Amino acid sequence: MSQSIEKDVRDFILENFLFGDESRMPDVTESLLEADLIDSTGILELVAYLEQHFGLAIADAEIVPANLDSIASICAFVTAKSKAPAKLVAA
Amino acid sequence: MCGIAGYFGDIRKVGDARTILRRMNAAIGHRGPDERDIHVGKGTGLAHTRLSIVGLSDGQQPMANPDGTVWISFNGEVFNYVELRNELIAKGRHFRTGSDTEVILQLYDEMGIDCVDRLNGDFAFAIWDEKRQQMMLARDRMGVRPLFHTMHKGVLFFASEVKALLTVPGIGAAMDPIALDQIFTLWAPIAPRTPFKGISELPPAYRMMIDKRGSEVEPYWRLSFPDRDERLPPRHEAQVAEELRALLEDATRIRLRADVPVGAYLSGGLDSSIVSAMAQRQVKDRLRTFSVTFDSPEHDESAQQQEMVAALGTQHSAIACRDGDIARIFPDVVRATERPVIRTAPAPLYLLSDLVRKEGFKVVLTGEGADEVFAGYDIFKEAMVRRFCARQPGSRIRPHLFRKLYPYLPGLKQQSPDYLAAFFGTGLDRVDDPLFSHGPRLRGTAAAKMFYSGELRAQLQGYDAAAELAANLPPEFPRWHPLHQAQYLETAFLLPGYILSSQGDRMAMAHGVEGRFPFLDHRLVEFAARIPASMKLKGLTEKHILREATRDLLPASIARRTKQPYRAPDSQSFSGEAAPAYVSAALAPNTVADCGLFNPRAVAKLYDKCRRQGISGFRDNAAFIGVLSSQLWCHAFAAGGTIPASHAA
Incomplete structure (x- = not known):
């Protein structure tokens, strides 16, 4: 997992979903949904951030918990997308 | 419709009785701008600020019986007062006034504290019985009219709004952290708790007896549903619809009783359209209707309102809630609600009641209550779909139904079935949980608790508002049909705690306007509770039986319209x-x-x-x-x- 990607994702979560409360930062594999950190609008905010910040194009079919529901899965998804932008990784 | 206040106990410990009563009256003067008076008795005092609607010339309060031994201060209306009055006259009683207030007094004389059982209305009142040396406080079944009380220096003070209690020397306001947590979980405090530490409300359908020995609070009515296994006599849908129609017509008829003109709110939705249509058929002149419109298309229902106005031929007035209006009036709205809210939806209703009053009306009928009584809210359908999904947890097809439930929520439209299943999957393995139907909503609301301060968290000590709600449910609750369980949660808690208070009484009375709710006539509520769940929510069609009962009243496009929840820009x-x-x-x-x-x-x-x-x-x-x-x-x-x-x- 790229440390830079992870840091950026953590910063985004801290600012947008935790409103600065670092004590609630989830473990890397913890479900953001289960931790009550994200809702349907939050998913769209996350997708918009990933597209803008990492220059990705994320297809509807990729907006699934398998790709976006933990820090680890987000980082893996971003890494894979960055390496193979032409081949979308659908869950 | 008015404001009431008063006390029981040795007031000398607190201050001058008349000064205290007058101050309390002044604080709720907006509820009754027409007249104001007080009565001071031995160890007791009553105050009343009047909005004259019935018995304009002879309904002044506080009112006494002929020998001055029983006094009443009454807020609200008894809609069946004509029938009760005739019954009492047939028994040989004589009336000095034409008011519904005197009907309560005489009924109390006839039946004692059980008089509330006979009242069909929206009321909160205090009766001081000098002979028995006893005070009785009572509140209507559904919680339309408010009544708050607190004990201070051994004296019980009560009032229609908390702001009257806060005028009493020594009574101050401090936030009750438990109540705040309940609002941040359930949208409303669980009665009798209020956001004001040490100040309670009398729950709906309760009466309180106070004498020198102390006080006793007890329910006189309770919402109930049949056991899901109970074998009810089979009834054809057409027969149920016919009975429903007759009851609703009568509920509307008696709510048109007033010595001032009665108007109606017309939102463009099914419920207010039905009420307006029924009222238009029963009044001689063109019905006056009122609505609020929004700049934002996602909240605005002008087209539907105009369609109904054209269909019914009502004389209509609308107030535009423009982009800056909600923020402009929000502090006044909170002063009126007297409780934190998690939506701005009360604010446009504050503007609407202002319009009604400026147009010279004091009374409006509304469609409030139909969604609770006939299962109109999306949360009922959501719970049904969640149960459907729980039967096949791995299904990728079933979660698509969630998208159909909330076409007006852009965040859901773009979600995959996997995410839809995850969002609404809360508690799918616990379908027997009494709060199953409300799981996603409670969870979504409670997320706001992340903003609590450390100090508030420490005060709460891990308090669980949802657990308290579950503990407050009646013992027979688990035996009800799941839809009826969900209806109970909406009707017994959210309806009085938020809809009828923060969006209802407090917004209307801020401008001296009385709302009347035909769908909350207790005869109709009791009747609807025994209608099979499948006739109320048929597939994903909400309020099916109500639509059947009223299909001839409305244009087809309104009659078939899917529930559009009332929302305002937040x-x-x-x-x-x-x-x-x-x-x-x-x-x-x-x-x-x-x-x-x-x-x-x-x-x-x-x-x-x-x-x-x-x-x-x-x-x-x-x-x-x-x-x-x-x-x-x-x-x-x-x-x-x-x-x-x-x-x-």
């Missing part, structure tokens, strides 16, 4: 350059810290997010409105968290 009302200065002041770190309820840094980031990009999701909106209204509540009522005067609206 956080976006408070962002942008035109936002009033009080918003920044109320959410400033030092103000938030002074108030002590929320984490100043987290609130600052939420406000920043609101200003920077706008927030559109339910949870962030609920948090923003919840925090802002709590801050305004502190400013309006409690010491601490004071917003600088130059910024306060």
Whole structure:
């Protein structure tokens, strides 16, 4: 997992979903949904951030918990997308 | 419809009786701008501020029986007072006035405290019985009219609104952290708790007896549903629809009784359209109807309103709720609700009642209650679909139904079935949980608790509002049909705690307007409770039996219209350059810290997010409105968290 990607994702979560409360930062594999950190609008905010910040194009079919529901899965998804932008990784 | 206040006990410990009663009356003068009076007896006092609707010339209060041994201060209406009066006259009783107030007095004389069983109406009253040396407080079955009370220096004080109690020397306001947590979970406090520490409300359908030995509170009516295994006599849908229609017509008929003109709210939805259509058939002149419109297309229902106005031929007036209006009036709205809210939806209704009053009307019929009584809310369908999904947890097809439930929520439209299943999957393995139907809503609302301060968390000590709600459910609750369980949660808690109070009585009475609710006639409520669940929610068609019963009253497009929940612009009302200065002041770190309820840094980031990009999701909106209204509540009522005067609206 790229440390830079992870840091950026953590910063985004801290600012947008935790409103600065670092004590609630989830473990890397913890479900953001289960931790009550994200809702349907939050998913769209996350997708918009990933597209803008990492220059990705994320297809509807990729907006699934398998790709976006933990820090680890987000980082893996971003890494894979960055390496193979032409081949979308659908869950 | 009026405001009432009073006390029981040795008032000399607190102050001068007349001064105290007059101050209490003045604080709720908006509820009854027409007349005002007090009565001081031995060890007791009653105050009344009157909105004259029935018995204009002879209904003054507080009112006594002929020998002056029984006194009443009454807020509301008894809609069946004509029939009760005739019954009492047939028994040889004589009436001095034409008011419904005297009917209660005489009925009390006839039946004692059981008189409430015979009243069909929206009421809160106090009766002082000098012979028995006993005070009786009572409140209507559904919780339309409010009644708050508190004990101070051994004296029981009561009033229609808390602000009257706060005028009593020595009674102050402090936030009850449990009540705040209940609002941030359930949208409303669980009665008798209120946001004011030490001040209670009399729950709906309860009476309270007070004498020198103490007080006793007991229910005189309770909403109930049949056991799901109970074998009810088979009834054809057409027969049920016919009975429903007759009851609703009668409920509307008796709610048109008044010595002043009665108008109606007409939102363009099914329920208010039905009520307006029924009322138009029963009044001689063109019905006066009123509505609110919005700049934002996602909230506006002007087209439907105009369609109904054309169909019924009513004389209609609308008030436009423009972009800056909600923020402009929000501090006044919170002063009127007397409790933090997590939505701005009360605000447009504040504007609407102002319009009604300026147009010269004091009374309006509304369609409120139909969604609770006939299962109209989306949450009922959501619970049904969640149960459907729970039967096949791995299904990728079934979650698509969630998208159909909320076509007006953009965040859901774009979600994959996997995410839809995840969002609504809360508690799918616990379908027997009594709060199953409300799981996603409770969870979404409770997310706003992340803004609590450390101090508030410490006070709460891990308190669980949902667990308390579950513990308050009647013992027979588990035996009811799941739809009826969900209906009970809406009708017994959210309806009185939020819909009828924050969006209802407090918004209308802020401008001296009385709302009347045909769908909440207790005969109709009891009848509907025994209608099979499948006739209320048929597939994903809400209020099916109500539609069947009234299909000839409305244009087909309105009759077939899917429920459009009443919503108003939330956080976006408070962002942008035109936002009033009080918003920044109320959410400033030092103000938030002074108030002590929320984490100043987290609130600052939420406000920043609101200003920077706008927030559109339910949870962030609920948090923003919840925090802002709590801050305004502190400013309006409690010491601490004071917003600088130059910024306060």
